[in-house]
Amino acid sequence: MKKIPSVDLSEFISDDTTKKKKFIKEIGEAFEEIGFVALRGHFLSDELSAKLYTEVKLFFDLPEEIKQSYEIEGIGGQRGFTSFGKESAKGKKEGDLKEFWHFGQEVVDNEKLKAEYPKNVLVKEVPNFNEVGMEAYKKLEKTAIYVLRALALHIGLDELYFDKYVINGNSILRSIYYPPIKGEPKGAVRAAAHGDINLITLLMGASAAGLQVKNKQGEWIEVTALPEQLVINVGDMLERLTNNKLRSTIHRVVNPPREDWDKPRYSIPFFTHPISEMPLNCLPECITETHPKVYDDITAGEFLNERLKELGLLK
Known part of the structure; x- marks a missing residue:
């Protein structure tokens, strides 16, 4: 496979059973083969996407001391600002050449989860930053829910299997800034080779090229998508769940x-995380004689904490 497949979510949402089955087959096969798709027909408008990029650029243009005042210690970077070079890929000592901001879940009708998640951090200097960020968060979350419904059917589960885990889940919208490179990077790259932690990632069109994915033949492929498409990939939690x-x-x-x-x-990627109690035990539907269970049982919360330590974000 030399490029990532393109799929249309509007087919799945339509009342046309044939189109719905076509989408389920196409995205399921793509995620089995290469783990990435370019998705059109989603819920994030071009206008909202452009507005968010405008706000994000305004934030990252703020003086360093102001940005660092929004860096919260002890929460693994789950909300607010994380400064340059703090995150590194699993197994790599050099920090990535980036800084980032995290928007998180605004919990509805669940006091336990509201107490569990860190609060979002409000930026005074960029008045529309938080409002636009959370508006985009909700549109991407809605898109993720429908994609996971299609994947549930592909796996052989009830269509709404993931809903109870991802609605009010611990999802993160990350705005990333890769500054101009001012000197020889000495082994560091903008983002070292890695797999994502979560169930699925939804990526809004980046402002420049650079994203590459490794196919089954071990070749690095440039990931390209049209401006109106989201790039969606499988994360480690979903790989583990599906054995x-x-x-x-x-x-x-x-x-x-x-x-x-x-x-x-x-x-700007959206990392779709479930509630921490979700079991990531390999699904019986994905265990056979030829594909026996390969992972130990673990919850999403336990797995996330393990990985945040490996990335250098939690001590």
Whole structure:
């Protein structure tokens, strides 16, 4: 596979059974083969996407001391600002050449979860930043719910299997800023090769090239999508849950050619996380004689904490 497949969510949402089955087959096969798709027909408008990028650029243009005043210690970077170079890929000592901001869940009708999740951090200097960020969060979350419904049917589960885990889940909208590269990176890249922790990731169109995914042949493929498409990939939680049926594919963001080192890059992924109590035990539907169970039982919360420590975000 030399490029990621393109699918249309409007087919799944339609009342046409044939179109719905077509979408389930296409996204299911793509996630088994390469773990990535380009998705159109989603709920995030081009206008809202453009508004969010405007707000994100305004935030990252703030003076360093102001941005760092929004960095909250002791929560693994789950809300607010995380400064440059603090996150590294699993097994890599060099920090990634990026800084980022996290918007998190605004819980509805569940006091236990409201107490469990850190509160979102409000930015005074960019008045529309939080409002636009959370509006985009909700549209991406809605898209993720429908994608997971299609995947549930592909796996052989009830269509609404994931709803109880991802509605009010611990999902994160991350705004990333990769500053211009000012000197020889010495082994560091904008984002080292990694798999995502979560169930699925939804990526809004980045401001510059650089995202690559590794196919089954071990080749690095450039990920390209049209401006109106979201790039969606399987995370480690979903790979584990499906006993490797759906693939969490290794991907990276490479440094640009030297002549483009002076250009920054912005990227906004939505990491779909379930509630921490969700069991990630391999589903019986994905265990066979030829594919025996390969993972120990664990909850989503336990798995997340393990990985945040490996990334250097939690002590």
